[in-house]
Amino acid sequence: xxxxxxxxxxxxxxxxxxxxxxxxxxxxxxxxxxxxxxxxxxxxxxxxxxxxxxxxxxxxxxxxxxxxxxxxxxxxxxxxxxxxxxxxxxxxxxxxxxxxxxxxxxxxxxxxxxxxxxxxxxxxxxxxxxxxxxxxxxxxxxxxxxxxxxxxxxxxxxxxxxxxxxxxxxxxxxxxxxxxxxxxxxxxxxxxxxxxxxxxxxxxxxxxxxxxxxxxxxxxxxxxxxxxxxxxxxxxxxxxxxxxxxxxxxxxxxxxxxxxxxxxxxxxxxxxxxxxxxxxxxxxxxxxxxxxxxxxxxxxxxxxxxxxxxxxxxxxxxxxxxxxxxxxxxxxxxx
Amino acid sequence: xxxxxxxxxxxxxxxxxxxxxxxxxxxxxxxxxxxxxxxxxxxxxxxxxxxxxxxxxxxxxxxxxxxxxxxxxxxxxxxxxxxxxxxxxxxxxxxxxxxxxxxxxxxxxxxxxxxxxxxxxxxxxxxxxxxxxxxxxxxxxxxxxxxxxxxxxxxxxxxxxxxxxxxxxxxxxxxxxxxxxxxxxxxxxxxxxxxxxxxxxxxxxxxxxxxxxxxxxxxxxxxxxxxxxxxxxxxxxxxxxxxxxxxxxxxxxxxxxxxxxxxxxxxxxxxxxxxxxxxxxxxxxxxxxxxxxxxxxxxxxxxxxxxxxxxxxxxxxxxxxxxxxxxxxxxxxxx
Numbered sequence: 120x121x122x123x124x125x126x127x128x129x130x131x132x133x134x135x136x137x138x139x140x141x142x143x144x145x146x147x148x149x150x151x152x153x154x155x156x157x158x159x160x161x162x163x164x165x166x167x168x169x170x171x172x173x174x175x176x177x178x179x180x181x182x183x184x185x186x187x188x189x190x191x192x193x194x195x196x197x198x199x200x201x202x203x204x205x206x207x208x209x210x211x212x213x214x215x216x217x218x219x220x221x222x223x224x225x226x227x228x229x230x231x232x233x234x235x236x237x238x239x240x241x242x243x244x245x246x247x248x249x250x251x252x253x254x255x256x257x258x259x260x261x262x263x264x265x266x267x268x269x270x271x272x273x274x275x276x277x278x279x280x281x282x283x284x285x286x287x288x289x290x291x292x293x294x295x296x297x298x299x300x301x302x303x304x305x306x307x308x309x310x311x312x313x314x315x316x317x318x319x320x321x322x323x324x325x326x327x328x329x330x331x332x333x334x335x336x337x338x339x340x341x342x343x344x345x346x347x348x349x350x351x352x353x354x355x356x357x358x359x360x361x362x363x364x365x366x367x368x369x370x371x372x373x374x375x376x377x378x379x380x381x382x383x384x385x386x387x388x389x390x391x392x393x394x395x396x397x398x399x400x401x402x403x404x405x406x407x408x409x410x411x412x413x414x415x416x417x418x419x420x421x422x423x424x425x426x427x428x429x430x431x432x433x434x435x436x437x438x439x440x441x442x443x444x445x446x447x448x449x450x451x452x453x454x
Numbered sequence: 455x456x457x458x459x460x461x462x463x464x465x466x467x468x469x470x471x472x473x474x475x476x477x478x479x480x481x482x483x484x485x486x487x488x489x490x491x492x493x494x495x496x497x498x499x500x501x502x503x504x505x506x507x508x509x510x511x512x513x514x515x516x517x518x519x520x521x522x523x524x525x526x527x528x529x530x531x532x533x534x535x536x537x538x539x540x541x542x543x544x545x546x547x548x549x550x551x552x553x554x555x556x557x558x559x560x561x562x563x564x565x566x567x568x569x570x571x572x573x574x575x576x577x578x579x580x581x582x583x584x585x586x587x588x589x590x591x592x593x594x595x596x597x598x599x600x601x602x603x604x605x606x607x608x609x610x611x612x613x614x615x616x617x618x619x620x621x622x623x624x625x626x627x628x629x630x631x632x633x634x635x636x637x638x639x640x641x642x643x644x645x646x647x648x649x650x651x652x653x654x655x656x657x658x659x660x661x662x663x664x665x666x667x668x669x670x671x672x673x674x675x676x677x678x679x680x681x682x683x684x685x686x687x688x689x690x691x692x693x694x695x696x697x698x699x700x701x702x703x704x705x706x707x708x709x710x711x712x713x714x715x716x717x718x719x720x721x722x723x724x725x726x727x728x729x730x731x732x733x734x735x736x737x738x739x740x741x742x743x744x745x746x747x748x749x750x751x752x753x754x755x756x757x758x759x760x761x762x763x764x765x766x767x768x769x770x771x772x773x774x775x776x777x778x779x780x781x782x783x784x785x786x787x788x789x
Binding site: 294304305306307308309310314326327328329330331332333334335336341343344345403404406407408409410411412414415417421424425426427428429430432433436437438 | 629639640641642643644645649661662663664665666667668669670671676678679680738739741742743744745746747749750752756759760761762763764765767768771772773
C-alpha cells in the first residue's frame with residue numbers, strides 16, 4: 120500500500136513486495152551511497168527492514184502514525200519490540216503522519232510530516248498490502264466483501280468454474296474465527312498453491328485453513344502470534360478473556376532470557392482462542408505448540424496440563440503455557 | 455537401578471536420584487581430586503552426566519553393553535548423539551558388560567568388564583530407575599503388573615480408598631497407547647502431585663495423562679521424542695510405518711544447523727503415533743508441536759498442512775513437520 124501523498128513516486132521511494140524490489144533497493148543504496156533511510160509504517164515488515172538497513176550501516180528511522188510498533192501484538196510486547204530496535208540504534212518517531220515527499224539537496228529526500236521534515240536518502244513503504252485482484256475481477260471471479268480478496272472454496276476454486284486461486288490475492292479459512300480472511304503469508308500461499316495444483320491436475324484435495332500463526336525476528340528478539348487477539352475475538356462473536364505472563368525460556372534456575380506469553384480464551388466455552396509471545400528465544404516454540412492446539416480447538420483446562428518435552432535447558436517443569444492457562448482459568452472462574 | 459555386581463557398594467560408586475546424590479558426588483570429586491570418571495549406561499541421564507563431568511575437567515568414559523547411546527531413539531539419532539559426545543572429548547566404550555568393581559591403587563577404582571579393566575576415580579550408575587513401591591505395597595495398594603508402579607486412577611487415587619499416589623512411583627495413562635505406563639519424569643510428577651492434592655483437598659480434578667514427551671540436551675545437541683516408537687507402537691497393537699527426514703532449523707537459504715525428524719504413524723488409520731528429533735537447535739520445538747498434535751490424535755494428512763508460525767529464521771515455508779508428514783503419507787499410500 121502507498122500512503123497517497125504527493126511525491127510518493129519519486130526516485131528513492133520503494134515498496135517491498137518481491138525479490139526485484141529487494142535488488143532495486145540494494146542497488147539504489149549502494150549506487151547513491153545512501154547513509155540514511157526512513158521507513159513508513161511499523162508492522163513486522165518495517166521491523167525486519169529496520170534491522171536489514173541498520174546491519175548494512177544506515178542511520179535508520181521509523182516514522183509511524185501510532186504510538187507503538189507491531190500493533191497486532193499486546194502493548195507490553197510492542198514495548199519490548201521498541202526497546203529492541205532502539206537498543207540496536209534504530210530511531211522510532213511515533214505520532215507522525217506523512218504529508219508529502221520532496222526532493223532535498225544533492226539527491227536526498229525530504230519526508231514531510233505533520234510534525235516536521237525528516238531528511239533522508241531512501242524511503243521504504245511498510246504500510247501493509249492489499250490483495251491484487253484485477254485479473255480475477257476482469258474474468259468475473261467474486262471478491263470477498265470484507266477482505267477484498269478472491270473468494271475460493273476449500274479446493275481453492277474461485278466462483279468461476281475452471282478458475283482456481285492461491286496466494287496473497289485470495290481468501291483463507293480461519294479455523295478459529297470460522298470466517299474467510301486475508302492472511303498474506305508465504306507458507307499459506309505455498310500450501311494453497313499445492314492444493315490448487317492437485318485439484319487442477321485431477322487429484323482432489325482440500326485446504327483445511329489456517330489458525331493465523333505468524334512470527335518475525337527483529338535483531339535478537341522473537342515475536343510470534345496465533346489465533347485471535349481480544350479485538351478479533353470480539354469481532355468474531357466470542358466473549359474473550361486474556362492473561363499475560365512473564366517467565367524465562369529455560370528453567371528459572373538456569374537463568375535464561377525473559378519470555379512473555381499472552382493467551383486469549385472464550386469465557387463461555389473455556390476454549391483457547393489465541394496467543395502471542397515475545398522474547399529472546401522460545402517465543403516461536405510456544406506459538407507453534409499453541410497453533411497445533413488451536414487447530415482442532417483446545418480447552419484451557421487441558422492446556423494447563425498438556426504434556427510437553429520438559430528438560431531444564433528448555434523450560435520449567437511447569438511450562439509457561441501451563442502457567443498462563445491455569446492463570447487464565449482462575450481469572451475466568453473468579454469473574 | 456544397580457548392575458548387581460561385586461563391589462558396587464564401594465566408596466566412589468554413586469547412583470543419581472536426588473539433590474543429595476548430586477552434592478555427594480560433587481564433594482567426592484572435589485575432596486578426592488578425581489581426574490577420571492566412568493559412567494555405566496548410555497541413556498539420557500548418562501549423556502547429561504558425561505557433559506557435566508567433562509565440563510568440570512574430568513576424563514570421562516561411558517561404558518555400555520549395547521552398541522549406540524540413547525536406544526530409545528532411532529539409530530540415526532543415536533549416531534548423532536555419539537558424534538556430539540565424542541567431539542566433546544567423552545570416551546564411549548560400547549559392547550562391554552560390567553562384571554565387578556575393585557579397589558585400585560591410591561584410592562582409585564577398577565571397573566572390571568568382559569572386555570578388560572577400566573581404571574577410574576569415580577563411577578556413576580546411569581542404568582535407569584525402578585518405581586519405589588515398598589510403602590505402597592506395605593499398605594496394600596495394587597501394583598501394576600507390567601510397570602511395577604503403583605496403580606492409580608485418573609484422580610491419582612490408588613486401589614485403596616483414602617490413599618493417593620503421585621510421581622515416579624506410580625503409573626501414568628499414555629494417551630497414544632491408551633495404556634497405563636511408567637514415565638518417571640519431573641514434569642509429570644508435578645502435574646500428578648497437583649491433581650492428587652486437589653482431590654485430597656476436596657476439589658475434584660482429573661489428570662488426563664501424557665503423550666510421552668521427553669527431551670534432553672547434551673553439549674550443543676537437542677534430542678527429543680514424543681508418543682510411541684515403532685516398537686512401542688507394535689507392542690500396543692498398532693500397524694506402524696515411519697519416515698526420517700533431515701532439514702535445517704532455519705530456512706535453507708539461511709544455512710541453519712541440521713535437524714532430523716522421524717515420525718511414526720498407523721497405516722490403518724493414518725493417525726500420528728510418535729516422533730523423534732535431534733539437532734543443534736529446533737528439535738524440542740518440533741516435538742512440542744507434535745506432542746500437542748498427539749494429545750487428541752491427529753491425521754497425517756492434516757499434519758502435512760498444519761499452520762505453524764513461519765519466518766525464515768525459524769524454518770522453511772514448508773516446515774520439516776510438513777515434509778515428514780507428506781513423505782510418510784506417500785510411503786503408506788504406495789505400500
